[in-house]
Amino acid sequence: xxxxxxxxxAAAIRARALSPIEAVExxxxxxxxxxxxxxxxxxxxxxxxxRRAHALEGEAAKxxxxxxxxxxxxxxxxxxxxxxxxxxxxxxxxxxFTSPQExxxxxxxxxxxxxxxxxxxxxELAMGAFGDNAHHGDADNPWQPGHxxxxxxxxxxxxxxxxxxxxxxxxxxxxxxxxxAACCGxxxxxxxxxxxxxxxxxxxSWSMDHLGPLAWTARxxxxxxxxxxxxxxxxxxxxxxxxxxxxxxxxxxxxxxxVGLPENYFFERxxxxxxxxxxxxxxxxxxxxxxxxxxxxxDAQHMTDVAMLIARSESSALHSAILRExxxxxxxxxxxxxxxxxxxxxxxxxxxxxxxSRLTRTFIRDVFDEIDVLLTPVTPEPPPALAPLKAGTAExxxxxxxxxxxxxxxxxxxxxxxxxxxCGFTAAGLPLAFQAVGRPFDExxxxxxxxxxxxxxxxxxxxxxx
Amino acid sequence: MAExxxxxxxxxxxxxxxxxxxxxxxxxxxxxxxxxxxEGEEDAAPDA
Numbered sequence: 001x002x003x004x005x006x007x008x009x010a011a012a013i014r015a016r017a018l019s020p021i022e023a024v025e026x027x028x029x030x031x032x033x034x035x036x037x038x039x040x041x042x043x044x045x046x047x048x049x050x051r052r053a054h055a056l057e058g059e060a061a062k063x064x065x066x067x068x069x070x071x072x073x074x075x076x077x078x079x080x081x082x083x084x085x086x087x088x089x090x091x092x093x094x095x096x097f098t099s100p101q102e103x104x105x106x107x108x109x110x111x112x113x114x115x116x117x118x119x120x121x122x123x124e125l126a127m128g129a130f131g132d133n134a135h136h137g138d139a140d141n142p143w144q145p146g147h148x149x150x151x152x153x154x155x156x157x158x159x160x161x162x163x164x165x166x167x168x169x170x171x172x173x174x175x176x177x178x179x180x181a182a183c184c185g186x187x188x189x190x191x192x193x194x195x196x197x198x199x200x201x202x203x204x205s206w207s208m209d210h211l212g213p214l215a216w217t218a219r220x221x222x223x224x225x226x227x228x229x230x231x232x233x234x235x236x237x238x239x240x241x242x243x244x245x246x247x248x249x250x251x252x253x254x255x256x257x258x259v260g261l262p263e264n265y266f267f268e269r270x271x272x273x274x275x276x277x278x279x280x281x282x283x284x285x286x287x288x289x290x291x292x293x294x295x296x297x298x299d300a301q302h303m304t305d306v307a308m309l310i311a312r313s314e315s316s317a318l319h320s321a322i323l324r325e326x327x328x329x330x331x332x333x334x335x336x337x338x339x340x341x342x343x344x345x346x347x348x349x350x351x352x353x354x355x356x357s358r359l360t361r362t363f364i365r366d367v368f369d370e371i372d373v374l375l376t377p378v379t380p381e382p383p384p385a386l387a388p389l390k391a392g393t394a395e396x397x398x399x400x401x402x403x404x405x406x407x408x409x410x411x412x413x414x415x416x417x418x419x420x421x422x423c424g425f426t427a428a429g430l431p432l433a434f435q436a437v438g439r440p441f442d443e444x445x446x447x448x449x450x451x452x453x454x455x456x457x458x459x460x461x462x463x464x465x466x
Numbered sequence: 467m468a469e470x471x472x473x474x475x476x477x478x479x480x481x482x483x484x485x486x487x488x489x490x491x492x493x494x495x496x497x498x499x500x501x502x503x504x505e506g507e508e509d510a511a512p513d514a
Contacts, residue, residue, distance in 0.1 A: 357498075
């Protein structure tokens with residue numbers, strides 16, 4: 001499993017060179033060996049996965065295929081509601097979230113033949129950029145013990161990187177797919193707002209939440225997005241646009257793509273190794289035929305503030321019951337974040353929503369008239385060691401967390417598709433990543449760019465030694 | 467003067483930015499314009 005991508009596993013199963021049972025058993029063997037350190041799971045569903053693998057193997061033997069993910073092991077962030085399974089959302093309350101319907105995005109993967117190995121670790125209530133969890137244990141970075149996995153989809157990123165499963169569902173309100181992808185050296189996509197239904201997933205902020213896939217390669221993410229995306233009557237914000245085939249044309253290269261590096265905001269106060277890694281990736285894209293230029297963009301700090309205020313207001317409203325009735329069950333860092341929302345006025349919240357519209361329009365017009373893809377770092381620093389961070393106050397922790405997500409959060413506000421792509425390692429062996437951002441619903445271009453880059457750079461052939 | 471709690475300081479910082487920027491908003495600007503901004507790009511996004 002660790003040497004194989006989701007695409008390769010799906011193809012091997014389809015060719016009957018690998019059975020779903022073998023795929024799951026290989027995953028479980030690896031999980032048994034390494035889960036003690038990685039802590040990717042909140043609930044491992046060993047028996048259920050094997051039962052389903054046997055059923056899918058029987059179908060495959062008869063030439064019956066559920067879909068493109070038939071027999072492929074995946075993991076689901078523990079805020080996706082699946083019937084019969086508890087959804088803790090990273091809290092210590094096993095059934096914190098219940099829903100009259102299953103998580104559409106996760107259900108679509110399962111209906112396409114994927115096998116869920118279980119519910120994945122995450123920061124409590126999906127709040128927090130580092131991947132710590134006081135109740136279920138901190139997920140650990142597969143590349144470097146003791147370092148942050150990124151959050152909030154910590155188990156999704158760590159589990160893919162550890163080779164526990166080939167792909168995972170994550171959610172992203174301020175960077176929660178892209179940060180773990182970057183910290184764990186895998187690919188993670190926050191799609192355009194509305195591209196993937198959020199129905200049946202815990203809401204943190206209805207204006208900022210996105211669901212999306214994490215996997216080893218851009219091709220894997222394209223394959224997964226093909227299955228997850230599309231309209232959904234259960235989610236009024238899900239776009240009615242048709243879903244293109246994200247695999248079609250992914251191999252066509254990037255000659256003529258106009259790629260922009262922002263002069264302002266994204267490279268300010270940046271760790272030098274991160275800056276070097278992203279600029280090296282830009283040079284590689286240029287060698288592949290892209291036209292790379294630097295440009296000044298609308299100040300993303302404005303959208304960061306707007307997006308933060310909206311997210312804080314909505315998350316406090318949504319989770320007010322637990323905060324008022326059982327504050328003691330929440331981690332101090334999470335409690336402190338939720339309390340912020342109580343102090344925000346309706347006036348400021350509504351002004352922020354109005355501003356979001358204008359800032360988005362301006363950003364799309366000013367940036368994407370000149371370029372096709374904006375290239376930025378994902379994080380301002382490599383994945384930090386977790387213990388020193390946790391030793392400080394909740395306020396200091398949250399301030400650092402806010403800074404860590406400051407390069408991803410603007411794109412939750414703008415609603416634009418943003419893809420985290422690994423682009424090397426620090427001298428200490430920690431993953432580096434760039435973020436590719438595109439026009440609304442232009443995920444195909446981002447995946448094509450990432451695929452071309454991965455094929456040329458080859459970083460995805462390196463795997464962590466656990 | 468009593469020291470502000472960190473949460474209050476965070477809110478004050480964000481609200482200050484919002485208030486300053488909101489002064490330039492047109493009366494017609496409303497939250498739903500966000501979806502229009504995204505969906506309105508349909509014809510502008512060329513095929514990759």
